[in-house]
Amino acid sequence: MNCAEAREGLSAALDGALGAEELRAVEAHAASCAECRRVRDELADVRRLLRGVDDADDVPGRTAAIGRGVLAAIAHPPPTEADLDRSRAERSGIARRMVWTLVGGVVAAVLLSVIVGTALTIWWVRHWSGLRAANPPGASGPAAPAPRSRGRLIVSAKDRGVRDQALALFKDWSGDIRVDQADTDNRLFSLTVDFRGQSDEVERLKRRLSDLHDANASVLMRWEFSITSD
Amino acid sequence: MSEYAPGNETVPLDWASESDEAQMLRVQAGDTRALELLIQRWSPRLAGLFYRLTGDPHAGEDLLQETFLRVWSARASFQREARFSPWLHAIARNLAADRLRSRERKPLHRALSTAGPAGATTTLLGKIPDSATTPFAAASRLELLARLDEALRGVPEPYREAVVLCDLQRLSYEDAAQVLGVPAKTVSSRLARGREHLRTALAACRSGPLP
Numbered sequence: 001m002n003c004a005e006a007r008e009g010l011s012a013a014l015d016g017a018l019g020a021e022e023l024r025a026v027e028a029h030a031a032s033c034a035e036c037r038r039v040r041d042e043l044a045d046v047r048r049l050l051r052g053v054d055d056a057d058d059v060p061g062r063t064a065a066i067g068r069g070v071l072a073a074i075a076h077p078p079p080t081e082a083d084l085d086r087s088r089a090e091r092s093g094i095a096r097r098m099v100w101t102l103v104g105g106v107v108a109a110v111l112l113s114v115i116v117g118t119a120l121t122i123w124w125v126r127h128w129s130g131l132r133a134a135n136p137p138g139a140s141g142p143a144a145p146a147p148r149s150r151g152r153l154i155v156s157a158k159d160r161g162v163r164d165q166a167l168a169l170f171k172d173w174s175g176d177i178r179v180d181q182a183d184t185d186n187r188l189f190s191l192t193v194d195f196r197g198q199s200d201e202v203e204r205l206k207r208r209l210s211d212l213h214d215a216n217a218s219v220l221m222r223w224e225f226s227i228t229s230d
Numbered sequence: 231m232s233e234y235a236p237g238n239e240t241v242p243l244d245w246a247s248e249s250d251e252a253q254m255l256r257v258q259a260g261d262t263r264a265l266e267l268l269i270q271r272w273s274p275r276l277a278g279l280f281y282r283l284t285g286d287p288h289a290g291e292d293l294l295q296e297t298f299l300r301v302w303s304a305r306a307s308f309q310r311e312a313r314f315s316p317w318l319h320a321i322a323r324n325l326a327a328d329r330l331r332s333r334e335r336k337p338l339h340r341a342l343s344t345a346g347p348a349g350a351t352t353t354l355l356g357k358i359p360d361s362a363t364t365p366f367a368a369a370s371r372l373e374l375l376a377r378l379d380e381a382l383r384g385v386p387e388p389y390r391e392a393v394v395l396c397d398l399q400r401l402s403y404e405d406a407a408q409v410l411g412v413p414a415k416t417v418s419s420r421l422a423r424g425r426e427h428l429r430t431a432l433a434a435c436r437s438g439p440l441p
């Protein structure tokens with residue numbers, strides 16, 4: 001194996017991507033070639049440097065804006081060329097028909113509005129008098145709800161276990177959640193939980209969160225907790 | 231709570247601990263809340279990918295949106311046993327490649343070096359962890375990152391793609407091969423060439439002979 005052949009193998013060896021036989025050949029060459037040993041060490045530095053770069057680019061508010069844009073586009077897809085052609089063709093046909101329909105339409109519309117107007121007036125009067133009878137003023141609403149609390153927890157940590165434990169604490173609460181994964185090993189995360197639940201559960205939640213915090217203090221990068229009761 | 235949910239929809243708490251693949255199957259069933267969750271999870275990382283692939287710090291916004299629209303419109307093609315990451319990366323990489331091709335009238339290196347206002351790239355430069363130890367001891371951390379950034383722009387596209395996917399996005403050779411539509415062996419040799427470019431470019435940063 002010459003130097004040129006060894007070079008590609010040196011890179012792949014760093015990723016553990018060489019077969020046993022290839023690896024032996026590359027190592028045998030490196031053992032006898034000081035230049036290739038130097039290159040191997042430098043390639044290892046380059047690889048380590050690259051893999052130490054956190055390339056996630058988290059611009060505040062951007063994710064939400066992208067989500068809104070995508071959902072809006074899904075709900076109202078822009079027309080395709082075919083749609084445009086079809087609607088152009090339809091419009092030119094419609095224009096001719098419209099002239100002839102117009103005169104008849106006006107006559108029909110006048111008649112219709114008279115009929116519908118009368119019917120609506122009758123319905124409206126009956127509807128509202130009926131409603132007032134069914135729901136007299138002063139009727140009591142449903143029983144007052146139990147006191148509720150709401151709050152927010154923001155956690156960042158380098159340990160995915162913390163995320164799962166934190167989420168488990170909110171099993172009995174309702175709310176919204178946002179999780180951002182920042183690195184490829186799925187370890188670094190940031191979690192925002194906006195939660196709502198029964199106030200009598202608050203003390204227990206606080207205790208359990210406090211335990212979670214203390215048990216993971218060394219890996220926490222951010223911890224904010226707030227809660228308010230109605 | 232709308233400020234945290236892009237489409238003002240609520241994502242059930244227990245979804246957050248479930249895999250990308252589980253979300254994708256929900257997306258296939260037409261659930262846009264799962265799509266939102268995937269957008270939240272992947273946008274920061276894909277923004278980095280687009281920056282590295284196009285060299286344009288401002289390419290991210292609309293490319294991200296296009297990517298997730300394509301995830302939605304191509305959702306039926308996601309295989310039940312497939313993994314989400316390479317599938318998503320393939321969509322993103324193809325969009326980035328289209329974007330670069332549409333700029334072809336400019337020479338690539340010019341398109342890259344003139345993209346965006348001066349200094350815009352620093353948003354990505356300061357993010358190497360302080361604890362990361364490198365033998366490039368003579369250069370300050372920021373100087374090293376600036377050089378790396380610049381050196382990456384100089385790497386020819388196929389090699390840069392391999393470096394970005396394997397070293398920066400940390401995909402396996404097999405996943406990168408799936409994204410690029412080439413054999414894993416090709417990924418290996420492109421990656422080797424890309425790293426070799428960087429090694430030469432960064433040699434000037436070295437303090438001296440290695441221990």
Ligand SMILES: [Zn+2]
Nearest residue numbers: 002003033036
């Ligand atoms: Zn050699």
